[in-house]
Structure formats: structure tokens, C-alpha cells
Amino acid sequence: MEPKAEKKYEADMYEPIRNYFVAQGYEVFGEVKHCDLTAIKGEELIIVEFKRNLSVELLIQATKRQRYTDFVYMAIPKPKYKLFSKKWQDICYLVRRLELGLILVSFPKRGPAVMEVNISPGPFDRVKSKQFNQKKRNRIIEEMRGRYGDYNVGGSYQTKLMTAYKQSCIQIATLLQQYGPLSPKLLKRKGAGEKTSSILIQNHYGWFTRVQRGLYAITPTGEREIAEYPELIAYYREQAEEIHSTLTLDAEKQRQPAVKE
Numbered sequence: 001m002e003p004k005a006e007k008k009y010e011a012d013m014y015e016p017i018r019n020y021f022v023a024q025g026y027e028v029f030g031e032v033k034h035c036d037l038t039a040i041k042g043e044e045l046i047i048v049e050f051k052r053n054l055s056v057e058l059l060i061q062a063t064k065r066q067r068y069t070d071f072v073y074m075a076i077p078k079p080k081y082k083l084f085s086k087k088w089q090d091i092c093y094l095v096r097r098l099e100l101g102l103i104l105v106s107f108p109k110r111g112p113a114v115m116e117v118n119i120s121p122g123p124f125d126r127v128k129s130k131q132f133n134q135k136k137r138n139r140i141i142e143e144m145r146g147r148y149g150d151y152n153v154g155g156s157y158q159t160k161l162m163t164a165y166k167q168s169c170i171q172i173a174t175l176l177q178q179y180g181p182l183s184p185k186l187l188k189r190k191g192a193g194e195k196t197s198s199i200l201i202q203n204h205y206g207w208f209t210r211v212q213r214g215l216y217a218i219t220p221t222g223e224r225e226i227a228e229y230p231e232l233i234a235y236y237r238e239q240a241e242e243i244h245s246t247l248t249l250d251a252e253k254q255r256q257p258a259v260k261e
Contacts, residue, residue: 010036010050013075013105016115017048035065036075045069048103051076054091062100071121073101078116092119099124146193148235165204168193172200173207173226174236176218183214190240 017037018028026039026046037048047065051058054076065072074095081087095102101121106114130137146164153159175190176182182190184197200208200216207222226233 010052012107012113013050013077013115016105016113017075017103020115020117021046044071046071046073048073048075053077053079054095054102059094059098059100063098066099070099071101073103073117073121075103075105075115078104078106095119097124148232165195165199167232168195168199169205169207170226170229170232171236172196173218173222174233175240176208176216177223177226178237178240181211181215181217183216187216189243191236191243 014030014037018030021028021037021039024041026041028037028039030037032038035047036050039046039048045068047069049058049061049065049072051061051074054074058074058076062072062074079088092102096119099121100119101117102119104116104118106116108114143164147162147167151162172187172192175187175192179186179190184192184200187196188194200210203209205222205225207219207225208216209219211217
């Protein structure tokens with residue numbers, strides 16, 4: 001019984017969609033070479049595929065129809081969930097990305113079915129899309145460059161992740177552990193990043209404490225929790241020592257008297 005109801009439900013979408021394209025001046029035919037609905041006006045061919053919901057099967061079917069025409073629509077009953085939800089926005093993005101059209105059909109309790117063209121098929125501008133999302137791209141690259149090592153397992157769910165921000169916190173905590181209380185300026189000179197001041201002020205993990213104005217130290221919590229990352233501690237200690245050696249060498253060179261020729 002269920003398959004028959006499903007087939008009838010799809011068939012119920014045919015009439016309002018047919019009437020729409022007929023009103024637009026198209027000649028419309030149902031079930032032509034496995035296409036649910038075809039419409040033609042001059043050389044312009046439109047194909048519409050019906051399904052009870054927007055599934056992977058429907059997406060595959062519709063993209064295959066793009067072999068024959070650029071004007072391919074998918075028709076589904078109007079979803080019951082809100083159309084301004086993130087889920088629906090993501091669905092619409094995928095439809096546009098595939099350069100497909102989307103028709104929604106409503107079935108009121110009284111009166112005939114009503115259709116609306118939710119998305120028209122058309123070219124997807126990848127260049128414009130990349131330009132619009134340039135800031136997000138930059139943030140991804142910035143996050144990658146801000147990390148040392150790969151401490152996260154891809155696909156993890158509901159687990160603590162290592163981020164560039166957390167690594168910056170570990171670096172600052174390591175420097176404070178290594179050299180004692182320091183100012184943000186001195187921390188930066190020893191290799192800490194440009195966001196050092198804001199990290200110390202925000203103190204997201206409770207690892208830092210201000211011992212006096214402009215001077216910070218590591219807390220017992222910080223001492224305990226950064227111990228979980230021995231590889232990072234060793235890396236930041238070595239980095240700080242290299243920077244310290246370079247600064248010391250430069251200072252000695254500056255103190256040496258100039259040799260007269």
C-alpha cells in the first residue's frame with residue numbers, strides 16, 4: 001500500500017507544475033524517456049523530476065538530466081520545517097551549487113495543490129562565491145599556520161580540540177614557567193604572538209595571573225594542565241632559547257667597538 005501512496009503523491013504534483021509551464025507558453029508532456037515532466041518552447045527544453053523529498057537519489061537523477069538541458073528542476077512537497085532554518089539554507093546552497101532548479105508544491109486541506117519556483121536553474125559563480133568567502137578562507141589558513149603539529153583526529157566528535165589559540169596559550173604559559181613573570185612585550189620578544197595581551201587579559205583557561213600592573217605569571221592550574229602537552233612545551237622552550245641566543249648575539253655585536261680601517 002505504501003508504494004502506491006508514494007507514487008500517487010508524486011503524481012499529484014504534476015498538474016500544478018504542468019499548468020504553470022503551460023501558462024508560460026511551453027508545450028508540456030509527462031513521462032518522456034523516463035523524465036517525469038518535459039516542457040519545450042522553441043529550442044528551450046525544461047525537465048522536471050518529482051520526488052516526495054529531496055534525496056541523494058533525486059540529486060543524482062537531476063544532475064544526469066543536465067546532460068540534455070541546462071534547465072532542470074526538482075519538484076518536492078513543501079517541507080514542514082521552517083524554510084529559514086540552517087538546514088534549509090544548506091539544501092538551497094547545494095541546489096544552486098549544482099545549478100539546478102527547485103519547485104515546492106503545497107497541498108492545502110482545501111483547494112488544489114499550489115506550486116512555487118523556489119530556485120531557478122542557472123550558472124553558479126564560483127569566483128564570486130570564493131570572493132564572498134575570502135575572509136573565511138583566510139581564517140582557515142591563519143588557523144593552520146598558527147598551529148604546530150597535528151594533535152586532532154579528523155572526524156572527531158564531542159572531543160577537546162587543539163587550536164591555534166590554545167597553542168598560543170600553551171606557548172605563553174611555557175614562557176612564564178621558563179622565565180618567571182613577564183610583561184606582554186617581553187613575551188612577544190621571546191616568540192609569543194601578537195594576540196598575547198588579549199590572551200592574558202581574557203585568561204580563558206585560568207592559566208595566568210597578573211602579579212602587578214603589566215606583569216603576568218603562570219598559575220598552578222596552568223602548570224598542571226600544560227604538562228599534558230610535553231611535546232609542545234619542549235618545542236616552545238627550544239624556540240625561546242634560540243630567540244634568546246640570537247638576541248644575545250646581536251646585543252654583543254652592537255657592544256663591540258667598530259674596527260677602524
